Amino acid sequence: MKNSYKIKHTIAVQVPMLLILLLFAMTACETEETQTVTTLTKLVMSDEFDTEGAPNPSLWNYNIGRGPNGDGWGNQELQFYTDRTENVKVDNGFLLITAREESFEGASYTSARLTTQGLFEQAYGRFEARIRLPYGKGIWPAFWLLGNDCDQNIWPQCGEIDVMEYLGDSPTVVFGSVHGPGYSAGEAETKEYELTGDRFDTGFHVFGIEWSPEYINYYVDGDLYNQITPEDVAGEWVFDHPFYIILNVAVGGTFPGSPNDETTFPQTMLVDYVRVYENNLTD
Amino acid sequence: MKNRKQRNGKTILSVLVFMILLGCERDLSDEAEFATFSTTGDVFTDLPVGLGSNFYFPFLGSKATAFSVDENTAYEGQASIRIDVPNANDPNGNFAGAIFRIDGSGRNLTGFDALTFWAKASQGVNIGEIGFGQDFGENKFQVTRTNVSLGTQWAKYVIPIPDASKLIEEKGMLWYAAGTNDTGGFGYTFWLDEVRFENLGTIAQAQPSILNGEDVEQDAFIDIPITLTGLTQTFNSGSGENITVIAKPSYFDFQSTNVDVARSNELGVVSVVGTGQATITATLANVAAAGSLALDVAGTFDFAPTPPARDAGDVISVFSDAYNNVPVDYYNGFFTDGFQTTEGGAPPIDVNGDMIINYTLLNFVGIGTFNDVAPLNLTDMTHLHVDIKVNEAVDADDFIRLQLLNSVGNNETSGSVTIDSSTLVANQWVSLDIPLADFADLGDRSQIGLLFFISDGTIADIFVDNIYYYK
Structure with missing residues (x-):
């Protein structure tokens, strides 16, 4: 939280929806010589989820099961991830990731976790997705990036950028975080973004980051709400290598807590699109 | 309050003007009428807002003076609604409860999704009911949130509107009912402030049920x-x-x-x-x-035959819609000796206003008149009448034995009459008129305290109606 957004650090981006911010930055920060203007307009990857059925196999892998150690992906999560259509499919122009309450392979819930590992990995750029979130205690969806070197450099050394995390019992709040050596899990560098007069499970919202060597900016819809720089993190900056994308809906675990009587199932995260733009400056 | 009245006056005037316009302009749509109802959300800020002068209507039996405007306590501004819930033994009313109804035209609440307010109490307490939409008229769109838990610090409360599109002219802005069941009969005070309809935008994921x-x-x-x-x-x-x-x-x-x-x-x-x-x-x-x-x-529905008209002095009625019934302790004693299985009778079933006893899982069951009510003096009566419908097949060994007990627990005597399977008919009412003299060994019948229906499980499901003694 110490990292609250400072206007003098504003990095304007030439994106239509951020035009107001751009204008604001130009007028407010004209004298700042340190500001860097990135041009994150070159689309290098997008999935609009327009083809019905299974997600595009040239772009999406699946993490199956309960994690490499069978411990709920290190978080005591309760779901068993599958690639069944009950848990993941493209329908009506959306990617649907659905958490269900059912006995499956010893778990009480099923869901899905898609990754672009080995299929799309990139350092820097703009990563964004338009998502309608599910709701309810114990529901923990995320749109996040993981360093592609976690096999060699054990997490959190390989780095994690959480573009959007959300807990289903706080339907007006999302948060963006980075995890690295010395600042992971409960010590991650993180900030909340709260909607006023609206909630994340009743309509679509755009969640994104602008990522350059000097910073990671977090935005929701048109609001840039946080910037994390190498000076902000309590350890080594480990965000200068390719990362891949993960979309998932977890159920339960130490962080969100278990679903309760009021949690209804199934719960579905709808993804309208995932788009990645290149950071031209790093070419 | 003065301003309020003026505003109401203007509203009425504009309605009148509108009606006149409506009279000569043929193409004004019906929908235009709704626009004349106020879309104000505020109900109470530092004063009641737009409620008119005569807006507070206490419930029957409640303490009428429970409500006041407290100018020393406020979440915001200078004043709040103060409710002093009386002690349970208060002779002027043993609970607090009332509606706040607009004295004038209703409001158009279609643009809101909840009634909200800030509240606190003099002690932690559950307020039984708080809501809106009660107008002492049809109450068609009444909403009730029950057991609203108030603490001693101000907190915001939300009462969602089930479907705001229905509320095109609503007068019931707020209602509450608060008693002392939770507080051992002792009164307390609670305050409501900043009471208003709001469009929160965060009320979602409807799960209606019937x-x-x-x-x-x-x-x-x-x-x-x-x-x-x-x-x-x-x-x-x-x-x-x-x-x-x-x-x-x-x-x-x-x-x-x-x-x-x-x-x-x-x-x-x-x-x-x-x-x-x-x-x-x-x-x-x-x-x-x-x-x-x-x-x-x-x-x-197959009702029991209607009993004949009789002079009041000729009848002692235990259970009948045809006569005035004497008080009874119960229609099912649920004797806890471990042998009774019988369910039903507590209360009787109401078939469109006609009361019927439906005993199920019958082995035996008693209708008591000896604990808290006067025993029945049947000395002058000659017959017991009862209508029984067996809601199942009647086998040869089936029976229902009627037993009367006099002076229960004190020189008790009893007599019984058994209705056998040749009298009972499956799924049909049978009207029985049994001479009281047939209850052999009963003797004195001046203090009848129990009437038993005993089947020993041979018959499980019966309707019983029109139990009375007559002469």
């Missing part, structure tokens, strides 16, 4: 209507908390799988109009409600 979400199956009878109960609307609030309110039937739209068998009106009263099967379901603002009522209608 019949408390249960899928109920039951027999029904032509011309015997059934009132749907357990109607609620649940929303998830911005804090992630589910909030459930009781919603009147008029918020719902009811459907029937067969309107020639059964259909519900907007008041949640299901009319049964034909034989067959029908399932009643509901939606609220196009969201399907949990719960359903599946009815199996075989025909009309």
Whole structure:
């Protein structure tokens, strides 16, 4: 939280929806010589989820099961991830990731976790997705990036950028975080973004980051709400290598807590699109 | 308050002008009328807002002076609504409760999604009921949130509107009922402030239900209507908390799988109009409600024969809609000796206003008149009348034994008469008129305290009606 957004650090981006911010930055920060203007307009990857059925196999892998150690992906999560259509499919122009309450392979819930590992990995750029979130205690969806070197450099050394995390019992709040050596899990560098007069499970919202060597900016819809720089993190900056994308809906675990009587199932995260733009400056 | 009246005056004036316009302009649409109702959300800020001068109507039996405007306590501004809940033994009313109804035209609340207020109490306490939409008229769109937990510090409370599109002219802005069941009969004070209808934008994920979400199956009878109960609307609030309110039937739209068998009106009263099967379901603002009522209608209800008119002095009636009944301790004693299995009779069933006792799992059951009521003095009576309908097949060994006990527990005597299977008829009413002299060994019948129905399990399900003694 110490990292609250400072206007003098504003990095304007030439994106239509951020035009107001751009204008604001130009007028407010004209004298700042340190500001860097990135041009994150070159689309290098997008999935609009327009083809019905299974997600595009040239772009999406699946993490199956309960994690490499069978411990709920290190978080005591309760779901068993599958690639069944009950848990993941493209329908009506959306990617649907659905958490269900059912006995499956010893778990009480099923869901899905898609990754672009080995299929799309990139350092820097703009990563964004338009998502309608599910709701309810114990529901923990995320749109996040993981360093592609976690096999060699054990997490959190390989780095994690959480573009959007959300807990289903706080339907007006999302948060963006980075995890690295010395600042992971409960010590991650993180900030909340709260909607006023609206909630994340009743309509679509755009969640994104602008990522350059000097910073990671977090935005929701048109609001840039946080910037994390190498000076902000309590350890080594480990965000200068390719990362891949993960979309998932977890159920339960130490962080969100278990679903309760009021949690209804199934719960579905709808993804309208995932788009990645290149950071031209790093070419 | 002065300003308020002026505003009301203007509203009335504009309505009049509008009516005049309506009279000469033919192409004004009906919808234009709604615009004349105030869309103000505020109900109480530092004063009641737009409620007019005569807006507070206490419930019958409540303490009429419970409400005041407290100018020393406020969440915001200078004053709040103060409710002093009386002690349970207060001779001027043993609870506090009232409606706040607009003295004038209703409001258009279609632009809001909740009634909100800040509240605290002199001690932590559950307020029994707080809501809106009660106007002492039809109360068609009444909403109730029950057991609202107030602490001693100000907190904001939300009462969601089940479907705001229904509230085009609402006068019931606020109502409450608060007693002392939770506080050992001792009174307390609570305050409400900044009471207003709001469009929070965070009220979502509706989960309406009827019949408390249960899928109920039951027999029904032509011309015997059934009132749907357990109607609620649940929303998830911005804090992630589910909030459930009781919603009147008029918020719902009811459907029937067969309107020639059964259909519900907007008041949640299901009319049964034909034989067959029908399932009643509901939606609220196009969201399907949990719960359903599946009815199996075989025909009309078979009532017991109506007893003849008799002089009041010739009858001592225990259970009949034809006569004035004497008080009884119970229609089912539920004797806890471990042998009684009988259910039913507590209370009797109400078939469109006609009361009937339905004993099920019958082995024996007693109707008591000796604990808290006067025993029956049948000395002058000559007969016991009872109508019995066996709701199952009657086998040769089946029986129902009627037993009378006099002076229960004190030189007790008893006598019995057994109705055997040749008298009982399956699924038909049998009217019995039994001379009291037939209850051999009873002797004195001046202090009758118990009437038993005993089947020893040979007959499990019976209707009983018109139990009376006469001469």
